[in-house]
Amino acid sequence: MILGIQIVGFVFSLFMSYLTFLYYRRGDYRFRDFGVWMVIWTIFTYVVLAPNSFGELLKPLKVSRLMDLFTIISFIAVLGIVFYLYLITRRNEDKINRIVREIALNRE
Amino acid sequence: MCSNRMKPLKTCAVIPAFNEEKNIANVVNETKKHVDTVIVVDDGSTDKTPKEATKADIFLKHIVNMGKGFALQTGVERALMEDVNVIVCLDGDNQHNPGDIPKLVGALIEQDMDIVFGSRSLNGDMPWVLRFGNWWLCKSAQMLFGSSISDSQTGFKAFRKETYDKIRWKSKSYSMDSEIIMRVGKNNLRHVQVPIKTHYHCGHKGTTIIDGLRIFRDMLFWRMWG
Known part of the structure; x- marks a missing residue:
């Protein structure tokens, strides 16, 4: 079952992924930086949605x-x-x- | 003018200025009467300060605002490129009376001092907030560094060229005045205070309560790790 705080975490992760993409498109950083931050948000999303895998x-x-x-x-x-x-x-x-x-x- | 060391005395005034279009021209004109060279450092002003300071012998401009300590240091570094013996620092807001420069330089040379501080505490023109802040910072300087200076935040001072290496400050902000006092005590420099006249034109400019707290924080830092 997904808890309320997991929904908040997931929405936050989506929002941050969007911002990461937006600023990359605006040319604020290079593709490498974009890739690093996307990996970070992907790991964050996994932790939020499947916390028990770290049990x-x-x-x-x-x-x-x-x-x-x-x-x-x-x-x-x-x-x-x-x-x-x-x-x-x-x-x-x-x-x-x-x-x-x-x-x-x-x-x- | 000749010093007691028989070298021709060349004096240079360094005036940091930030948005001082109303005062800087007057400060430069009055200061020129008492020193050989006037250096104005415009610390990223957004008004007409650069235009008003054209009578300065040397005009330097920071492209962005860096703080009084940094601006003064830029000016002093430039002064050292000239053949000067004595450097006088004063504020660009017309708070100090350039007519007091001979008093400071005179005390420096005649009493063979390393640095002379202009002391504002002997007259009652200072706003009460500044007066209280100054008293508090002076007491702190006395307790932390054994200083006997009665006006720790005075921006009006004169020192010899050789003294600069011993008082070279790192603070970019208003803390530089307290840092100089700390370094004067640490290096046992010969110093004296000279009463000066001041006039406060603008209540919202200059040192604020937040600046005072930052200066106090820096003083604690210097006491522990300085």
Whole structure:
């Protein structure tokens, strides 16, 4: 039986797949990025629709419920993504600093 | 003018400006009377600031707004390319009186200091929010860095060319003033405060309460990892 939260997850996944396609069509990223994100949404959809297929992981990971397992994995994933984005932002910030100063000093 | 080290004294004023079309021309004209070179750094203004600042000897433009600390640093880096001995920093909003520049430079040279801070705390023109914020940040600087500066957020200062390496700040925002104080204490630089006159034209510009909280956060960070 599909639960309410699974419907929400499925709709979210469809919506994100649509956005991924839309921004790819607008040329915001390359085909490789589009492919990576589509794989991510496909895995997400599978997890949402067939959560019980991960039941065998509960015992070896010492987690009592599937919901707890997904929450923990999501939290780890989000932390990883935040760190990665922080790194990219800092690198871009340094690049902007250099560009703005170079232009200011060379365009007197 | 000659320094006590018998080198001809060349002074350069660095003025960061962001949307200061009403004030920058006056600040530049008044400042030119007291220094050899005036550098204006337009920090991505969207008004007529670049047009109004044409009388500056050197005009630099950031294509986007980067913050006061970053703009001032661009100006100082450019000043160092000139043969200057003393760099004076003042705000572009006409808050400072350029007529006070000789007082700052005089104290720097005659008292053989590394840096001189213009202190606003001795006159009562400061809005109460700024006054409270300044008091709070000064107390914090005293507790965290042992500073004796009574106006931690003053943008009016003069320092020697050689001092810049020791006070080179990383903050791009208003935190740079507090960072300089932190570096002055850390490097045991000779410093003195000189009372200056200020005039506040625009209540919604300059340091806000959020800026104050950010400066405090940065000060805690510098105390722990600076």
